[in-house]
Amino acid sequence: MIKGIINYSHFLMEEAVKKGDTVIDATCGNGHDTVFLSQLVGESGHVFGFDIQDQAITNTQALLARHKLTNATVIQDSHSNFMHHMPVDKLTRLGGAIFNLGYLPGSDKSVITHSETTILAIEGILSHLKQNGIVVLVVYHGHEGGDEEREHLMRYVRLLDQKLYHVLYYGFVNQKNDPPFILAIQKRN
Amino acid sequence: MIKGIINYSHFLMEEAVKKGDTVIDATCGNGHDTVFLSQLVGESGHVFGFDIQDQAITNTQALLARHKLTNATVIQDSHSNFMHHMPVDKLTRLGGAIFNLGYLPGSDKSVITHSETTILAIEGILSHLKQNGIVVLVVYHGHEGGDEEREHLMRYVRLLDQKLYHVLYYGFVNQKNDPPFILAIQKRN
Numbered sequence: 001m002i003k004g005i006i007n008y009s010h011f012l013m014e015e016a017v018k019k020g021d022t023v024i025d026a027t028c029g030n031g032h033d034t035v036f037l038s039q040l041v042g043e044s045g046h047v048f049g050f051d052i053q054d055q056a057i058t059n060t061q062a063l064l065a066r067h068k069l070t071n072a073t074v075i076q077d078s079h080s081n082f083m084h085h086m087p088v089d090k091l092t093r094l095g096g097a098i099f100n101l102g103y104l105p106g107s108d109k110s111v112i113t114h115s116e117t118t119i120l121a122i123e124g125i126l127s128h129l130k131q132n133g134i135v136v137l138v139v140y141h142g143h144e145g146g147d148e149e150r151e152h153l154m155r156y157v158r159l160l161d162q163k164l165y166h167v168l169y170y171g172f173v174n175q176k177n178d179p180p181f182i183l184a185i186q187k188r189n
Numbered sequence: 190m191i192k193g194i195i196n197y198s199h200f201l202m203e204e205a206v207k208k209g210d211t212v213i214d215a216t217c218g219n220g221h222d223t224v225f226l227s228q229l230v231g232e233s234g235h236v237f238g239f240d241i242q243d244q245a246i247t248n249t250q251a252l253l254a255r256h257k258l259t260n261a262t263v264i265q266d267s268h269s270n271f272m273h274h275m276p277v278d279k280l281t282r283l284g285g286a287i288f289n290l291g292y293l294p295g296s297d298k299s300v301i302t303h304s305e306t307t308i309l310a311i312e313g314i315l316s317h318l319k320q321n322g323i324v325v326l327v328v329y330h331g332h333e334g335g336d337e338e339r340e341h342l343m344r345y346v347r348l349l350d351q352k353l354y355h356v357l358y359y360g361f362v363n364q365k366n367d368p369p370f371i372l373a374i375q376k377r378n
Contacts, residue, residue, distance in 0.1 A: 001321065001355070001375065001377075002201070002204075002323075002355050002357050002373060002375050012191070015191075132190065134191075154362070157362060157363060158362050158363050159363070160363045161363075162361075162363050162364045162365065165363065166190070166191050166361060166363075167361060167362050167363040168191050168359070168360070168361055168362075169358060169359070169360055169361075169362045170357070170358070170359055171357070171358055172351075172355060172356060172357055172358075173343070173346060173347050173356050173357075173358045173372075174346060174347050174348070174349045174350075174351050174354065174355075174356040175351045176351065183362075184191060186190065186191050188190075
């Protein structure tokens with residue numbers, strides 16, 4: 001079967017990220033991607049996970065502990081401040097980042113990601129990303145404010161220089177209720 | 190690297206099509222996909238290739254001969270007439286089809302595919318397709334008439350029932366000059 005959105009987001013990370021890489025989970029949420037990335041980069045790699053909400057930090061730390069994973073640092077701050085929290089030797093091995101844009105499922109729907117900070121974070125990450133490194137955005141846009149974030153993001157990624165980056169759109173076009181889609185940005189050789 | 194359009198169209202066929210399947214190359218063109226599909230389904234499978242242009246038929250037959258492939262039938266007719274050319278025992282094993290929409294590279298740019306016959310062919314193929322079978326459309330739309338075909342197709346696939354079909358859009362959004370993109374329709378279980 002054609003891969004669904006979450007499976008394909010993981011597939012893209014698996015294809016681009018190597019053992020020993022540093023990766024960023026820009027939106028920890030319930031911690032599922034943080035755990036996935038921690039296992040992907042292995043013991044020699046490291047995950048930096050960001051979220052602004054207490055509940056996300058608590059859930060993610062609990063899930064990492066349950067899986068006995070120790071190569072992840074969870075930070076309660078905006079992803080746009082990622083550089084303040086990552087030592088330079090880790091930053092030079094940055095192989096990828098993943099964003100789940102929208103709100104935390106099962107939580108306060110009024111707390112949403114915003115295109116301004118999202119784009120700031122993407123800009124910073126792209127400037128530090130290794131060649132072939134990837135930024136995967138899973139865009140949930142069915143909530144209030146979702147349209148605006150989606151349109152800002154689309155405008156931003158369409159302008160990324162095609163000589164420097166591949167920007168892929170991956171989404172299902174016959175589903176009702178604003179299904180999520182993927183934007184993936186890969187740094188070219 | 191994120192797969193380019195042609196690689197990804199082949200990847201989708203490889204994931205969905207099995208040895209022994211019947212497959213359709215709806216637009217033989219220079220025969221590259223016909224050869225790819227012939228090798229994919231193996232000696233127990235069969236490819237039916239369609240094209241309306243002499244040059245495409247000649248090129249495809251020559252390429253098949255050069256690869257010593259004998260499990261492909263090349264037919265000079267519109268893909269919308271596919272049913273008239275395929276024996277029923279082959280039709281019941283229909284696992285996939287591929288369309289390259291636009292014009293034949295290196296040939297007369299005034300001979301293009303048209304949405305009416307394309308959609309007729311897709312409708313017929315979907316009705317005969319096995320479960321998990323796939324129709325991959327590679328949409329070239331930079332030529333005159335390309336916008337119209339693209340918009341008709343998008344309108345058509347958006348309305349396919351999501352309970353019966355997955356419809357994926359796969360394309361690069363930061364490239365200049367109307368790059369091709371993929372629409373893939375997979376029949377659900």
